[in-house]
Amino acid sequence: MRGNLYEALSLYVVTDEREDVDSLLTALERALAGGCTAVQLRRKREDGGRLVEIGRRIRELTNRYGALFFVNDRVDIALLTDADGVHIGQSDISCRDARKLMGKRWIGVSAGTLEEAKAAVSDGADYLGVGSIYPTSSKDDADLCGLSTLADIAQATALPIVAIGGIKASAVPEVIGHGADGIAVVSAVMSASDPQRAAVELKRLLAVLPGRIR
Amino acid sequence: MRGNLYEALSLYVVTDEREDVDSLLTALERALAGGCTAVQLRRKREDGGRLVEIGRRIRELTNRYGALFFVNDRVDIALLTDADGVHIGQSDISCRDARKLMGKRWIGVSAGTLEEAKAAVSDGADYLGVGSIYPTSSKDDADLCGLSTLADIAQATALPIVAIGGIKASAVPEVIGHGADGIAVVSAVMSASDPQRAAVELKRLLAVLPGRIR
Numbered sequence A, B: 001m002r003g004n005l006y007e008a009l010s011l012y013v014v015t016d017e018r019e020d021v022d023s024l025l026t027a028l029e030r031a032l033a034g035g036c037t038a039v040q041l042r043r044k045r046e047d048g049g050r051l052v053e054i055g056r057r058i059r060e061l062t063n064r065y066g067a068l069f070f071v072n073d074r075v076d077i078a079l080l081t082d083a084d085g086v087h088i089g090q091s092d093i094s095c096r097d098a099r100k101l102m103g104k105r106w107i108g109v110s111a112g113t114l115e116e117a118k119a120a121v122s123d124g125a126d127y128l129g130v131g132s133i134y135p136t137s138s139k140d141d142a143d144l145c146g147l148s149t150l151a152d153i154a155q156a157t158a159l160p161i162v163a164i165g166g167i168k169a170s171a172v173p174e175v176i177g178h179g180a181d182g183i184a185v186v187s188a189v190m191s192a193s194d195p196q197r198a199a200v201e202l203k204r205l206l207a208v209l210p211g212r213i214r
């Protein structure tokens, strides 16, 4: 199963915070139809009950399209929605604590520096989310890690790496060229007028770019 | 064990949102020394990693004083900190979902109406948090449930009831008189100049008031 994780993380779509959940799920389904391989539920302002409800709907969608489903931050919601994994940031529950509850499910860890990446590897992370690569409206510029750090991390570990943060189609070649195995996007797909076409175009790019040799 | 829950919930202190966690824990320890019987960790703006850290320190303190420890909302944090239970609101993970993860640990459910209380009972709650009884700075006036609803709920169920919301020492007789088995407080203890003395005084009042007959 681990071998497949590189491919399963190639086009990783993270949800946005829009109010209208039906619209969110419609956009996600389009993205899945376009080839999105993994979805992360991330809604920082959402209550637990609603997260479970939305998560179960995303679980259904991702099952239908054969995509992975991750929950950001909350291990309890990941377990209750039968997610494939949880994605944790540096200020969330630690990877070692998450493992106690997650068992064999995947754990992804955000890393913005080589040190954070090495710590995540030794703590048993299954993949790394590396970023922010470019400035985004949702993150501080202080969180920028840049392409050279991405390259350093890719050099240091064979764990699957998903690059995140302001990645547009035009940036995909340099992101993959610096060692990412996949890209995580929010607005490039979710804010596209046609999320399916946006996903198809990103997948087409990813398909022709040589990845790291495994 | 269930028999003891009425007493174990008699003086239930909920944490506040102060920045300084050492100061928070100092106040909690004073409250425990003064006879607080249960502590709930509720920090709506706190990240998961910090919640685990604070929760483990509260677990140590409550163990030392023989008090119960509850975590608000997050089942994952409750499990990782070995809490006695979780306390869930109407918009959090549902009681039935929480039970899947909590097993035999306690689950408390907030109820502001008789209907919510009945639903919580049939969903398997172990105790009810009923309120807000009085206006508080942290809650909307729309959430006020009042003493008559408290009395209706106490009439309808034998589950332990903890009344919450703006309860000061002067209000304890009427709150207990309307059927609460215990009181939950934030500022009456945590904002007191001497949290230990505040707890002692509340315990003294609770000790002389006749409760519901069990």
Ligand code: NI
Residues within 6 Å of the ligand: A147, A148, A151, A178
């Ligand atoms: Ni470069």
